[in-house]
Amino acid sequence: MAEVSLSKVTKEFGAVSVIKGIDLQIADGEFCVFVGPSGCGKSTLLRMVAGLEEISSGALRIGGRDMTQVGPSDRGVAMVFQSYALYPHMTVAENIGFGLRMTGHDKAEIAKRTSAAAKMLQLDHLLDRKPGQLSGGQRQRVAIGRAIVRNPDVFLFDEPLSNLDAALRVQMRGEISRLHQDLGATMIYVTHDQVEAMTMADKIVVLSAGHIEQVGSPLELYHRPRNLFVAGFIGSPKMNFLTVEARPAPGGAEVTLPGGAVVTLAGQIAVAGQMTLGLRPEHASATGVGDAVLEGTVKLAEHLGSETLFFVALSDGSEIAVKADGLASERPGDRMRVGVPARACHLFDAAGQALINGDLTR
Amino acid sequence: MFPTPIQKASPAARIGYQVLLPVALMIWLIPLIGVAVTSLRPASDLAAGNYFGIPSGLAFENYAAVFRDSPIGWYILNSFKVTVPTVIGAVALSCLTGFALAVYGFRANLWVFFAFVAGNFIPFQILMVPVRDMTLRAGMYDTTLGLVLFHIAFQTGFCTLFMRNFIKGLPFALIESARVEGVSEWRIFRHIVLPLMRPAIAALSVLVFTFVWNDYFWATVLVQGQHAMPVTAGLYSLNGQWVAAWHLVSAGSIVAALPPVLMFFLMQRHFIAGLTLGATKG
Numbered sequence: 001m002a003e004v005s006l007s008k009v010t011k012e013f014g015a016v017s018v019i020k021g022i023d024l025q026i027a028d029g030e031f032c033v034f035v036g037p038s039g040c041g042k043s044t045l046l047r048m049v050a051g052l053e054e055i056s057s058g059a060l061r062i063g064g065r066d067m068t069q070v071g072p073s074d075r076g077v078a079m080v081f082q083s084y085a086l087y088p089h090m091t092v093a094e095n096i097g098f099g100l101r102m103t104g105h106d107k108a109e110i111a112k113r114t115s116a117a118a119k120m121l122q123l124d125h126l127l128d129r130k131p132g133q134l135s136g137g138q139r140q141r142v143a144i145g146r147a148i149v150r151n152p153d154v155f156l157f158d159e160p161l162s163n164l165d166a167a168l169r170v171q172m173r174g175e176i177s178r179l180h181q182d183l184g185a186t187m188i189y190v191t192h193d194q195v196e197a198m199t200m201a202d203k204i205v206v207l208s209a210g211h212i213e214q215v216g217s218p219l220e221l222y223h224r225p226r227n228l229f230v231a232g233f234i235g236s237p238k239m240n241f242l243t244v245e246a247r248p249a250p251g252g253a254e255v256t257l258p259g260g261a262v263v264t265l266a267g268q269i270a271v272a273g274q275m276t277l278g279l280r281p282e283h284a285s286a287t288g289v290g291d292a293v294l295e296g297t298v299k300l301a302e303h304l305g306s307e308t309l310f311f312v313a314l315s316d317g318s319e320i321a322v323k324a325d326g327l328a329s330e331r332p333g334d335r336m337r338v339g340v341p342a343r344a345c346h347l348f349d350a351a352g353q354a355l356i357n358g359d360l361t362r
Numbered sequence: 363m364f365p366t367p368i369q370k371a372s373p374a375a376r377i378g379y380q381v382l383l384p385v386a387l388m389i390w391l392i393p394l395i396g397v398a399v400t401s402l403r404p405a406s407d408l409a410a411g412n413y414f415g416i417p418s419g420l421a422f423e424n425y426a427a428v429f430r431d432s433p434i435g436w437y438i439l440n441s442f443k444v445t446v447p448t449v450i451g452a453v454a455l456s457c458l459t460g461f462a463l464a465v466y467g468f469r470a471n472l473w474v475f476f477a478f479v480a481g482n483f484i485p486f487q488i489l490m491v492p493v494r495d496m497t498l499r500a501g502m503y504d505t506t507l508g509l510v511l512f513h514i515a516f517q518t519g520f521c522t523l524f525m526r527n528f529i530k531g532l533p534f535a536l537i538e539s540a541r542v543e544g545v546s547e548w549r550i551f552r553h554i555v556l557p558l559m560r561p562a563i564a565a566l567s568v569l570v571f572t573f574v575w576n577d578y579f580w581a582t583v584l585v586q587g588q589h590a591m592p593v594t595a596g597l598y599s600l601n602g603q604w605v606a607a608w609h610l611v612s613a614g615s616i617v618a619a620l621p622p623v624l625m626f627f628l629m630q631r632h633f634i635a636g637l638t639l640g641a642t643k644g
Contacts (some may be wrong), residue, residue, distance in 0.1 A: 052538050073544040085535035089557045099543030102553065150543065 002063040002076070002153030002186045003028045004049065009058035011044055011210075018044050020210040021058070026188065026203065031180050034190045035197040035233070036207035043158055045207070046190045050079050050156050063153055078147035079156040082163065084139045086131040086146075093118070093127040096145045110149075117145040120179070137168045144179070157189040161196065173199060194234055198222070206230050223359040228352035231278050237309060239278045239346070240320045246347060247272030253347060253356060258316040263292035263342050267356035275355070278346035279320070283358070286310060286324035290339025294320065298334045312336050401425070401612035408608055424613040433588060434614055437596030441621070443506045444513065444581075444592050445574045449567050451510065452517040456566070457559060459518070460525025461551050465537060475526060481519035490583055497584055506590045509581065513574050521566055528562040529555060564632035572622040593618040 004026040011019035018041045026032045034042040047053040049060060051072030060067045067075050086095050096117055097110040105113075118124050121141040131139055140160060147155055157176070161169045177200050180187055191197055197204050198218045206213040206221065206229070214226045218234075225231035231239050245256040246269060253269045255277060256262050284290075286308075296312035299319065308328045312320050322338055330336055347356040368379050396414075403412075404421040412418070428434050463475050493512060494503070502508030532555065540550045581595040588596075597614045 050542055052541070072538075072541045073546070075542075077542060079539065079542045081535045081539055083533060083535045085533065085539035087536060087540075087554055098540075098553070099545060102540075102543070102545040102549050146539075146543070156542075 003030075003061075004032075004154060004186060004188065005061045006049075007059050007061075009045075009048065009060060010056045011041075011048060011053060012056045018210050019048070019056075022212060024205060024212065024215065026186060028186055029184050031177075031187045031189065031200060031202045032205060033197040033201035033203070034188065034205050034207055035192065035194055036213075037233070038192055039209075040207045041210040042190045042192075042207050046079075046156055046158055046188060049154075049188060050077055051075050052079075075154075076152055077154040077156055078150050078152035079158065080140075080143045080147050080160045082159040084131075084143040084163075086139060086142055088131050091128050091130055092123060092134070092142050092145075095131065095142055096123075096149055099146065099150050113149045113151075114145075117148045120148065120182075121145050121175075136164050137172065140164060140172060141175075144176070148179070148183070153186065155183075155185055155187040157187065159190055159192070162191070162193070169196075176200065195236060198234070204234075206233060219361065223361050224354075224357045225278075225346065226354055228276060228278075228348050228354075231346060231348070231354070235280055237281050237321050237323070239280050240284070241348075242277045242279070242314075242318055242320065244275055244277045245273070246275045246277075255345070255347065257292055257294055257340065258314045258318055259295055261292040261294065261340075263340055263345065265342050265345055265347060265356050265358075267347070269347070269349075269355050274350065276348040276352070278348060278358070279340060279344060281309065281321040281323040283341060283344035283360075284320065284322040285339030285341070286322045286328055286330070286336060288337035288339045289341075291342040292340045294338040294340060296320065296336055296338060298330050298332050298336050300332060301328075301330060310336065312338055397612045397615055400608055401616050403609045403612075405607070405609055408606075413608075421609065424609050425617070428610050428614045428617065431610075432596075432614070434593065434596065434617065436588070437591055437593040438618065438621070440506060440590055440596070441575055441592040441594070441618075444509045445571055445621075447510045448513040448517065448574045449570050451514040452521050452570050453563055453566055455514065455518050456521030456525045457556065457563070458551075459522040460527075460529050461555055463522065463526040464529035465534075465555075475522075478519045478522040478526075482523070486516060487579070490579075493580075494583055503584065504586050504590055506585075509584050509590070509592070512580060512584065513577070517570050517573065521570065524566055525559070525562060528559060532558055560632050564629040568622075568626050568629050571625045575622050 006022050006024045009019060009022045010017065022045060034045060036042050044053055048055050049062075051067070051070065055068050058068070062075060062077070087098060090098060093114055097114045100110045100113065114127075115124070118127055121144060123138070123141055123145060126134065126138060131142065134142065140163075143160070160176070161172050164172060173196060176189075180200075189196075189200065201218055203215065204218055204221055205215050208229055214221060214230045216224070221230060221234045225234060228241070232241070242258060244258070246253050248254075248269050248271070249264060252264050252266045254262060254264050255275075257277070294312075294314055296314040298310050299313050300311040302309040304326065306326050308324045308326055310322045310324055310328070310330065312322055314320060320338060322336070344358040344360060345356070346354060346358045349355050368376060371379075399417060400413075401424055402420045402422065403417045403424075404419050407415075407418050459478070463471060463478075497503045497508045497512070500508070502511065536554055537550055540554055545553070576594060577592070578594045578598075581592045582598070585591050585595065593614075597611055597618060
């Protein structure tokens with residue numbers, strides 16, 4: 001059993017507060033992803049779980065044991081670094097077996113576990129090479145192998161794929177997911193890439209400026225973002241934000257869109273005023289199908305083959321991205337009627353908190 | 363490219379370079395060549411006042427005479443007895459101090475480091491009398507052990523500066539990664555940091571070996587008798603034995619200069635660039 005729990009964890013570097021009171025429960029066997037823009041403290045938080053950064057206040061428990069003051073070597077965790085951190089003077093086999101050798105395992109056991117890990121990661125034929133003779137993807141696999149052999153309760157990944165090229169990243173993403181299924185261990189994974197977060201996580205923790213914005217499953221965050229930050233961060237291309245006038249009405253909230261069209265959202269709001277309407281590009285319709293229509297001019301069309309992404313300038317000067325069929329033929333300069341489906345619209349108050357979520361799973 | 367390679371510079375610059383380089387080389391080598399030529403000069407040349415002219419013959423027997431007529435073998439042995447333990451002591455100590463200063467962020471870290479660096483700026487000549495008194499009271503005056511201990515003390519400052527900066531340049535993630543793997547600090551030092559320090563250890567060994575081998579000052583201050591006299595100071599006593607026997611002193615100097623040169627060639631294969639290749643991204 002290796003659930004990880006943080007309560008009121010903070011970190012200060014001198015007078016600067018980087019982590020501002022984190023409460024988080026990660027269940028045994030869960031794949032948890034810390035995601036956020038650079039500088040949000042996600043790597044620091046991971047290093048605090050690893051024991052590489054001291055915890056200024058609060059408590060950390062791993063597998064029910066208090067680990068707040070325990071050194072990194074005694075926490076039963078394994079970590080994969082962004083820079084791989086392979087020992088350059090050792091072969092792949094020595095790199096993988098090093099931790100076991102240093103902690104007094106016998107030779108036969110080390111050899112057995114090393115070859116098992118190497119087989120799992122398809123490193124068998126590279127065991128005698130030095131890290132300098134490996135490609136980026138191979139190095140990353142060695143780094144993961146070094147973590148696997150120790151049978152840790154908790155795996156920590158610090159942006160492990162950010163130094164790889166796009167194709168390799170997709171492949172390694174799959175391999176790490178498969179590894180999680182095979183091992184069933186608790187994994188904490190840090191990334192700034194929301195696609196990695198969405199594809200791999202059981203639970204995503206969105207961080208910003210040292211505090212948690214929202215915790216939830218990928219689809220929960222996609223459909224029910226709690227605030228503007230999460231709405232804008234999760235999803236690609238990112239959610240459109242339109243400044244609108246909204247007021248309470250008998251059937252829900254009546255929203256006046258740029259250009260004057262009115263759409264009524266199901267849900268209650270207390271007061272009228274200027275608010276932000278959120279609509280994902282994939283939910284807007286390029287063919288004008290919806291509960292309201294926005295008139296605009298196509299500024300830019302990105303043809304991706306499977307789909308086309310239009311950037312449409314509205315009458316009030318704001319811009320909206322619309323994801324359309326791959327065969328859509330509109331060109332820059334053409335007029336476009338963008339359909340707005342009411343049930344996919346999110347409404348945020350002036351403080352950025354979600355009042356109504358356009359949750360399509362309802 | 364800056365600076366422009368000399369092959370691509372203007373003809374005037376190229377000619378100037380080709381003329382000036384050998385001249386500069388000659389000026390730089392004159393003392394060495396002088397000593398080498400003198401070491402092969404027959405004694406009669408010096409007696410006749412031919413100090414700087416063409417030697418009248420090559421007297422290889424000067425070298426034989428140095429070994430036959432003086433205890434230079436014994437002096438060289440003394441030099442080894444002083445230099446080798448000093449190199450081992452100073453380099454080993456500075457590996458440890460350098461590791462501590464580079465890896466651990468303890469409170470007084472920077473101040474301790476400054477103390478090591480500042481020690482290098484003290485002109486050691488002003489310490490002559492106190493150090494001699496100290497050695498005398500410690501009962502180590504006129505022994506190789508006394509010389510070794512004081513050399514280690516004086517060399518460790520510079521060595522620590524060197525090692526600390528070298529270890530700072532290693533990827534810190536290697537140490538963190540080993541820590542998470544449950545490796546003790548001593549084993550991290552022994553199995554990860556030390557192997558990667560090979561080029562630094564080789565460079566520093568050659569440097570310290572040369573410094574200490576060539577030391578004349580402390581050898582004359584801390585040693586009096588022949589039994590502990592290193593070769594640098596021993597050569598001086600050669601001069602007293604034969605009045606102004608420059609040809610023998612020169613031959614002795616050449617012999618005495620060989621071990622540091624040998625040391626350099628022995629260590630050369632350890633001066634490897636890119637030892638940390640593949641440790642991190644790239």
